[in-house]
Amino acid sequence: MSQIVLLAGLCKQVPAFELPLIGIDRGAVTAMRLGCELLAAIGDFDSISDDELLELKAYTKVIQLNTHKNETDSEAAINYARSLGYDEIILYGGLGGRIDHELINLSLLVNQSNITLMNERNRIRLIDPGTYHQQRDYHYLSFMPLEECVITLKGVAYPLDHCIVHPWDTFTTSNEIIDEAEIIVHQGRLLMIECDD
Incomplete structure (x- = not known):
């Protein structure tokens, strides 16, 4: 690319x-x-x-x-x-x-x-189904689903395993990468938002 x-x-x-x-x-x-x-x-x-x-x-x-x-x-x-x-x-x-x-x-x-x-202080990307490895480039890591999503988060302060997330859910806000995060989007599309204060 x-x-x-x-x-x-x-x-x-x-x-x-x-x-x-x-x-x-x-x-x-x-x-x-x-x-x-x-x-x-x-x-x-x-x-x-x-x-x-x-x-x-x-x-x-x-x-x-x-x-x-x-x-x-x-x-x-x-x-x-x-x-x-x-x-x-x-x-x-x-x-x-x-x-x-x-x-x-x-x-x-x-x-x-x-x-x-x-x-x-911010980076926002759209992620589709797949596996992503993310370094800790920013302090916070948040997700905003655009549709019903199923996600797994590893290597973060608040891990999730095959969690169903809906648009407007707020519990995927302000997570933190511990070392390197593994983000698995099993279903759906969501915005991945990385932020610093």
């Missing part, structure tokens, strides 16, 4: 990803200010000034979208990245701002394959 990072408007810093980068709207300006090399900048750029847009155009390829469109800037960036052949996408900086944008970004995660949402 080929990976790419899309930098959304809420990123204030850019971790040392050793992957290609595309900036989304204000996220492109942040990346430019930090000296990050961008494959492109995409968005309607309604959150930046005309001077910043001119500066961005001198810095990298700019794909300027109409402000009246039927997709978000993030969705357009995902589609653009896929058109370039990238099939595993990290959307960095798309959490923690306007709740409508955050929920839409979560829906992109659910409705498209191989997307990870991240910010400075």
Whole structure:
């Protein structure tokens, strides 16, 4: 799989990803200010000034979208990245701002394959039936089922064995990985959420 990072408007810093980068709207300006090399900048750029847009155009390829469109800037960036052949996408900086944008970004995660949402303190991924081994990269590990799921959790503070979990159940929140977790999804799809305080 080929990976790419899309930098959304809420990123204030850019971790040392050793992957290609595309900036989304204000996220492109942040990346430019930090000296990050961008494959492109995409968005309607309604959150930046005309001077910043001119500066961005001198810095990298700019794909300027109409402000009246039927997709978000993030969705357009995902589609653009896929058109370039990238099939595993990290959307960095798309959490923690306007709740409508955050929920839409979560829906992109659910409705498209191989997307990870991240910010400075969180990583969210959709996991399907299968076995996953997870290092302790974050303090907390939570799960949000999208449908009835059957899961087994090993190597965590609160293990489960073939446990049935329903949407809106809350008992799979704030678990902790002891060393390396083994997560087995026997049935269903769920969001795996890793968090730090």
